[in-house]
Amino acid sequence: VFALIVFSCLVGEGYTNLPSSPQLFCIFNHNEDACRYGIGIGVLAFLACIFFFMVDVYFPQISNTTDRKYLVLADLGFSGLWTFLWFVGFCFLTNQWAWTKADHVHVGADSARAAITFSFFSIFSW
Secondary structure, eight states: OOOHHHHHHHHHHHHEOOOOOOOOOOTTEEEHHHHHHHHHHHHHHHHHHHHHHHHHHHHOOOOHHHHHHHHHHHHHHHHHHHHHHHHHHHHHHHHHHHTTTGGGOOHHHHHHHHHHHHHHHHHHOO
């Protein structure tokens, strides 16, 4: 759920434009990589959650203990990796938000703060 919130905040109001220009830019200090990173890990985390949920549903039907072991290790390894990536994302988004000029943010400040907040919550949930 947290990944979906981060993704939707960045897609919905993560890109804005100045009143004098029709060109969109990322709200996080005009750094496109910040928005792309948040959207990327949000989408991949959501898809991974769906995948591992399906694995958990079919886990009792898997009779081979070696396959079960590899699935559990894959889940554990992915969760550890994604915890680290959420930490990096939180630090990256927070840093870029700290360098963002207030006059460049007309709409979307609350979405940016929500993306930062839920990326922080995602560290502990993963």
